[in-house]
Amino acid sequence: MFEIAPSILSADFTRLAEAIESVKAGGATVLHVDVMDGHFVPNITIGLPVVKSIRRSTDMIIDTHLMITEPGRYAVEFVEAGADMVSVHVEVDHHLQRTLTAIRDAGAKAGVAINPATPLETLTEALPYADFILLMSVNPGFGGQKFVPTMLDKLRRLRRMIDDRGLDVRIEIDGGVGINNIAEVVAAGAEIIVAGSAVYGREDAAGAVRELMERAAVWV
Numbered sequence: 023m024f025e026i027a028p029s030i031l032s033a034d035f036t037r038l039a040e041a042i043e044s045v046k047a048g049g050a051t052v053l054h055v056d057v058m059d060g061h062f063v064p065n066i067t068i069g070l071p072v073v074k075s076i077r078r079s080t081d082m083i084i085d086t087h088l089m090i091t092e093p094g095r096y097a098v099e100f101v102e103a104g105a106d107m108v109s110v111h112v113e114v115d116h117h118l119q120r121t122l123t124a125i126r127d128a129g130a131k132a133g134v135a136i137n138p139a140t141p142l143e144t145l146t147e148a149l150p151y152a153d154f155i156l157l158m159s160v161n162p163g164f165g166g167q168k169f170v171p172t173m174l175d176k177l178r179r180l181r182r183m184i185d186d187r188g189l190d191v192r193i194e195i196d197g198g199v200g201i202n203n204i205a206e207v208v209a210a211g212a213e214i215i216v217a218g219s220a221v222y223g224r225e226d227a228a229g230a231v232r233e234l235m236e237r238a239a240v241w242v
């Protein structure tokens with residue numbers, strides 16, 4: 023089973039409610055919210071107050087991707103703000119097991135995000151505490167970047183790593199996914215597909231979600 027998670031990073035922030043309604047109408051179930059602090063990544067986006075507002079305006083699953091240097095300090099606050107899924111980067115969290123457990127205890131799904139050049143081995147001990155892994159297929163910071171081609175193989179290896187251990191951990195892929203490669207990433211084992219520019223870069227966001235789902239369904 024795969025789900026489409028439109029990233030609001032590429033939406034018009036002055037018309038966020040409409041942007042959310044349109045992707046829901048298209049069949050998206052998860053809303054991907056990119057939180058950037060200008061330290062871990064060279065960009066600044068949105069934070070807790072916006073997540074709280076989004077929570078009030080939709081019943082979609084809110085997926086907050088924390089691209090911040092001290093995720094352990096804020097992760098539970100995002101759950102309290104209304105996030106259903108919270109991912110923290112393995113590169114910056116020195117107490118990953120503690121953060122993941124805290125996210126779960128607060129009532130949300132706990133995820134580990136991993137950059138393109140970070141080895142999968144860094145996830146080994148954290149996997150039993152994670153509900154999902156967010157595999158970055160671009161270097162985080164901006165929407166509209168090109169899919170790093172070697173990430174397809176990394177995705178397959180991650181799928182195997184999880185399945186070989188019989189773990190119930192979902193894989194989310196983030197960055198550079200669109201109608202031309204969504205079937206490939208689903209075939210390689212991704213279950214939650216983030217799409218920013220492929221959805222909001224189009225006039226008809228609902229239609230874009232529908233088209234992505236049709237293309238992905240070829241492999242299911």
Ligand code: DX5
Nearest residue numbers: 029162163166197198218219
């Ligand atoms: C990048 C973000 C992504 C981004 C994806 O740092 O984590 O979620 O919005 O955008 P596209 O789909 O345009 O690559």
Ligand code: ZN
Nearest residue numbers: 054056087196
């Ligand atoms: Zn993201």
